[in-house]
Amino acid sequence: MTTTPAQRSNGSIALTLRVTRFTPRQERARKQRNPFAAQSPSSPFAQRKRQRGKQWVQEYQLNVYPQDTILDCLLAVKRDIDPTLAFRYSCGHGMCGSDAVSINGTPTLLCTATVAAWAKKDTPLHATDSSGFRQTGVSLNTSAGPSAKNDEQREIQEHTAPSAGFDGLDTSNEQDDTQHTRAEAMTVDLAPLPGFPVQRDLIADIDQMMEQIKRLKPYLQASGQLHTTQDGAVNMFEYLQSPEELQRFELLSNCIACGVCEGSCPVYAGGEAFIGPAALVINSRFINDSRDDATKERLDDISDADGIAACQSVRACSRHCPKGIDVGEEMWKLVELRPSGR
Template identity: 60%
Template sequence: MNGNDGTRVQVTLRVHRFTPRPERDRPRSGSPFAKQGSPFGSGTARRRPRGKQWTQDYLLSVLPDTTILDCLLDIKRTQDPSLAFRYSCGHGMCGSDAVAINGTPTLLCTAKVKDWAVAQTARNATDAEGFRKTTGTDDDPADNAADVSGTSGVSSAHDGSPLVIELSALPGFPVQRDLIADIDPMLEQIKRLKPYLQADGKLATTKDGKIDVFEYLQRPEQLAAYETLSNCIACGVCEGSCPVFAGGEAFIGPAALITASRFINDSRDTAADARMDAIDAADGIAACQSVRACSRHCPRGIDVGEEIWQLIAKVKER
């Protein structure tokens, strides 16, 4: 069955919760990893908030095709109104609901129970040497998930052990409350790179002196050079997957580099050299280690690692 026949499964959402303490005023020092005078360093470190941390389980009976966002909304309505998480459109277009599901950064609104529910015994299983076993590859969460679409309504991939989905805030960012991460460092880095079209300001005119409305027309190949990059929704999934990025001080981060690449590749933009100068810094493209973890779970299908590699080559070949 495909999970839409009314057969429900019992699943536990294990949420890593956090409630911050009131902050005290104290001087803040710059990040020891950020280059002094860097255009990307804010000059002050964004202290990670301190507070109460705990793990809380919520048991639900849901259809396998239910999104994890809908699960959280159900919990907030019927079990725990204090649970905090962020979302907006609910259709994978705004990127506001990025979290870590079973340790993997992704969007709540596009993740389904059947793709992420894992048998508790599988999560806790260890091999003869005491290491935790893995049941699949991280590249395909479905390989790690139990099969909850069987006719019995219970996972056919385990022996009746409870199904669990583990949720935590997006990695790489300070946690504000529960599943809400502070993504302002990422947005500030994007803003510093002037994420808007910069033309020369001169209006072309026709022979009779009128404004040429066709001045900025592009050929299909010119549009194709940046069209995929314009699909970025700044959700932070690539930043949460990047082992180098941690709050935007030591590395500008893949989201900002993708934004820069989008305009560098736009034939209408006249600031390409200035944009490449801005990212050609120790905590710009030089900090990228080409791990390419940023490419693995982009919800918009952008091969972030490959695009950054192409951008690095373009900067170095100037």
């Protein structure tokens, strides 16, 4: 995907990927020296320990097309620039949920986010202005107003205005790469999914989320009582449902456990205090399934202090669900179903 300067006249643009990287420190024989770590393997804090290591921000420059996904960009970096960059993906089509990260501070999926939607005009970390001073991420727009003294200043100001999107971007740039200043590049900031411990670079440790989902038994619990057809015959092979019954949980069954809702949730980010919206959405999916007979147990399971009671109805979880689930609304429905007095 990396292009030659000539290809840039075909609509490609210069993009700076600003990636928050992390390399875990080698595990040493610390356990013998720390009596608490050795004594409490079942402690929730032991399960969610944060890795120690080195964290830094690294910039990669590449030429991309607006329709490329951010995942395409990372694959190009991995292939052509830096094979040590770590990120996770699988299906590449918004189906598996394995590639949730923070893009420009917003939790979302790498494979469905396009350059056109997420690249922003911004000053790269170490770009210099026309006088040679290094910029530190503050847009020149804040210091040079409409009265910018000369055309050169105005040009830099235009290319570093903090507005997102490609409106007004001249993609017919035919300059040689060496003439193309870094201040002109569009920028995308990448960081691991918030609220989760980091394993390496953009890879978040989602074990705890998966454990929480498993804890709520994410499978059909039916009584084995097979339904009958309209003429009274027993249907031996399936539990019958009306379209209306299917509609009650169909959207919820699309949840791919990506963790985007959890990365958006300020309560989940606080640690073990909340079982999290992903587990609750999947719990709600079975509560709303007419074939499932474990509604009472499922409601009991989320009535502990870390269950639905911990939800503060911030509703940030609803904003970026890639499957269009109104997660906050589902949380509220569970609050209403919760046995009274708990």
